[in-house]
Amino acid sequence: MFAEIHIERGRIRAVLPNTEATVIRNETETWTVPGGHVLPGFVDNHAHIVGLGRRLTLLSLHDATSLEDCLDRIRTASTLGGWVQAMGWNQELWGVPTLPTTADLDRVRSDVPVMATRVDGHAMWCNSAALALAGISARESVLIDDDMTPVWSVVPKPTxxxxxxxxxxxxxxxxxxxxxxxxxxxxxxxxxxxxxxxxxxxxxxxxxxxxxxxxxxxxxxxxxxxxxxxxxxxxxxxxxxxxxxxxxxxxxxxxxxxxxxxxxxxxxxxxxxxxxxxxxxxxxxxxxxxxxxxxxxxxxxxxxxxxxxxxxxxxxxxxxxxxxxxxxxxxxxxxxxxxxxxxxxxxxxxxxxxxxxxxxxxxxxxxxxxxxxxxxxxxxxxxxxxxxxxxxxxxxxxxxxxxxxxxxxxxxxxxxxxxxxxxxxxxxxxxxxxxxxxxxxxxxxxVGMDADLVILDRDILTCSDEELRDTCVLATFTAGKRRYPA
Ligand SMILES: [Zn+2]
The missing domain is CATH 3.20.20.140 (Metal-dependent hydrolases)
Incomplete structure (x- = not known):
């Protein structure tokens, strides 16, 4: 919907009609978005903030298309706390959906411990050096769920x-x-x-x-x-x-x-x-x-x-x-x-x-x-x-x-x-x-609700299915302050 929304101390004070734009007015700025449709801000009710932070800062294997592709990236990866730490591999995307082995990793990296978690976070692929540090004796298969605990306990924690x-x-x-x-x-x-x-x-x-x-x-x-x-x-x-x-x-x-x-x-x-x-x-x-x-x-x-x-x-x-x-x-x-x-x-x-x-x-x-x-x-x-x-x-x-x-x-x-x-x-x-x-x-x-709002470039209730996919976020306000674009 289009609307003019007045905000005080992070809460909505007034919602006025507007026919062609969304206008957000707080104590310091008036932000007018012609053609922008406002909705309550979105919630992600199950997510992992540090996990996403790791993904944005550690070696990502999410888009690797084969075992060799993963190994190539790991071969040249830099270390964090003396380890190669990677995440996101998914054997389902590799053409041949076979789980990787310790020997695969040892082939490209035996100089430092290597650990790489699967895309779902429920499996971990390690080289022999990492397993040895975790006190796990020779093992070829990936670690699943609770078996990963000894490795997590020796991976250096971020500062x-x-x-x-x-x-x-x-x-x-x-x-x-x-x-x-x-x-x-x-x-x-x-x-x-x-x-x-x-x-x-x-x-x-x-x-x-x-x-x-x-x-x-x-x-x-x-x-x-x-x-x-x-x-x-x-x-x-x-x-x-x-x-x-x-x-x-x-x-x-x-x-x-x-x-x-x-x-x-x-x-x-x-x-x-x-x-x-x-x-x-x-x-x-x-x-x-x-x-x-x-x-x-x-x-x-x-x-x-x-x-x-x-x-x-x-x-x-x-x-x-x-x-x-x-x-x-x-x-x-x-x-x-x-x-x-x-x-x-x-x-x-x-x-x-x-x-x-x-x-x-x-x-x-x-x-x-x-x-x-x-x-x-x-x-x-x-x-x-x-x-x-x-x-x-x-x-x-x-x-x-x-x-x-x-x-x-x-x-x-x-x-x-x-x-x-x-x-x-x-x-x-x-x-x-x-x-x-x-x-x-x-x-x-x-009125009275927290001013957590998102402004989109179209009305996602009425646009076509194709348009839905291409919707863009124009602005995001949390507690009445613009958080995007910064
Ligand atoms: Zn989860």
Missing amino acids: AEELEVMILAATEECARVGITEVHDMDVDVDWLEPMRLLAESGRLPVRVQSFVRAHNGQWRDWGLLPAGGEFLRICGVKLYADGALGSRGALLRHPYADAPDTYGLELLSIESIVQECRLALDAGWWSIAIHAIGDAAVRNVLDAYTVVRSWPDGGDVLLRIEHAQHVSPDDVLRMHDLHVFACVQPTHCLSDAPMAERRLGQERLADAYRWQSLISAGVRLGAGSDFPIEPPSPLAGIDAFVRRMPYGSSSTWCGDERISRLDAIRAFTSWAHATADMDHRRGTIA
Whole structure:
């Protein structure tokens, strides 16, 4: 819509009609955008800020098209803290989708330790020098999920200055694509101090809701508790019920179609999830986010959440399932009944479609990457990108929700689960704010609401499908201040 919006101290004071432009007026400037359509600023409700910062500053293998391509880049890579640190490889893009080996890396780099994480972050490819430092004896295959822990514990941690550079690079990229708030997942205690300093000095261009690491009880070891602020709010804990589908770590109720002896990995039992939730509530946390991708993992989490809801103090805790990629029909209904948020990433569907067909087989695809069936059942949905796994653009996410057309394909995939444009926009705005209990402050353009706004070059509710893809962000305002263009 076109509008003239007046802002005072970061909040909307007036919304006046305008027929041809969007005008934003705060205490210091009047910003007129002819033809610019204003929407509430986008939320990415599941992402990794430092991960994107790493991607923008470390060696990226995201667009490598073969094993040799990866090795060429690693051969000449510079080191950070004495290691070659790379990320983003995806064997599915290599023509021959075979997992890489330790020997491959030793062939090009034996002088320094090398570690390279897979695009989904759930697998790590190391050379012998890295494995030796981590105390792992000779091993050819990549490390998956918990097996990566010994390597992570010896990879040099970035300094506070390096973290600040990463956080600024990532959040400025967010503002560029129209994001005004990020739900930052798996946050490490070391990241909070540079984040807080940026927030309190007014240099953080987007708001951050932090969900701290809880899978191994880290928040307790660190002594972290929930804490609130306008730009940085430490609001929840993050657990993992299973791994990812690509590395066959997602926990399925029936075996993998392309590996009939495997069900995936149960990273936490139902009892452990219940116990972790109890500890979190006792410490005052209001929000629990649990990664669950496979249908058995989703069921485990819902079994645990059923217990939480039965507690006298468990009625209004925010319970989230992150990804919720594969959900049995009866569990869709349970998600609604238990008031559990589905925090989904529409662009994952576009990247995963061919792989998901192999892993799950045709019959199970009806339960995969559900969107419309969740909404129809009354489940509350919020959306994100899981950057740096996918690019951070919410407009790409809205396009994925609406067209559901896998990358490199020109036809819709399992089209019954597409959703309307209005719902797609809500999933990235008001509904996403609801998943952090902030929808009373943000996500709609009205007097008294926070002035978190994005201005686009067209009306994405009425433009054609083709135009949707080419939409540009003209400006992003967080708390009434222009954050993009800077
Ligand atoms: Zn994630």
